[in-house]
Amino acid sequence: MSGVKDFRYLIPESLFQEITQKAAAELPNLIHGWLFAERKENFGICTKFIMNPDLRKSKVHMKPRSWMRYKKSKIYNMRKFKQELEVDIVWQWHSHPSGNDKLHAIDKRILKYLSNGVMIIVIPAIPEKEQKPHLVGWYYDKRYTKKPIIEKMVFEIISE
Numbered sequence: 250m251s252g253v254k255d256f257r258y259l260i261p262e263s264l265f266q267e268i269t270q271k272a273a274a275e276l277p278n279l280i281h282g283w284l285f286a287e288r289k290e291n292f293g294i295c296t297k298f299i300m301n302p303d304l305r306k307s308k309v310h311m312k313p314r315s316w317m318r319y320k321k322s323k324i325y326n327m328r329k330f331k332q333e334l335e336v337d338i339v340w341q342w343h344s345h346p347s348g349n350d351k352l353h354a355i356d357k358r359i360l361k362y363l364s365n366g367v368m369i370i371v372i373p374a375i376p377e378k379e380q381k382p383h384l385v386g387w388y389y390d391k392r393y394t395k396k397p398i399i400e401k402m403v404f405e406i407i408s409e
């Protein structure tokens with residue numbers, strides 16, 4: 250999935266517009282969901298995304314109420330999506346209304362707890378603040394090293 254230097258991440262222009270506009274539509278709230286991709290030999294191409302219905306809307310990052318339940322539910326959902334939707338890659342995404350594309354302290358704590366995973370950050374456009382739409386991924390792995398490996402996943406926007 251990552252860790253491979255020549256692996257490329259692609260997202261069709263229309264999907265990039267949809268996901269960043271969804272994040273903008275929900276401002277000032279932070280939203281989260283799942284992003285699906287198809288794996289090819291040396292690249293992954295995003296195919297679809299969904300947003301989690303959230304009863305408790307939040308403008309800020311929140312710690313999971315139960316870390317263990319969070320992990321179990323993530324594993325359960327990823328497995329379910331892979332089977333039901335027949336997708337190769339399932340990533341979690343959430344929006345950063347602030348425009349900061351770095352991992353938040355809580356994002357890092359979650360990744361540390363999971364010990365391995367990917368987080369996709371979606372930045373909504375805010376024209377008044379000259380904030381441009383953007384999408385980036387962070388790959389995290391501390392399974393085999395003392396210091397975690399954190400790699401930025403740069404997505405190439407492609408026109409269909």
Ligand SMILES: [Zn+2]
Binds near residue numbers: 310344345356
């Ligand atoms: Zn975050």
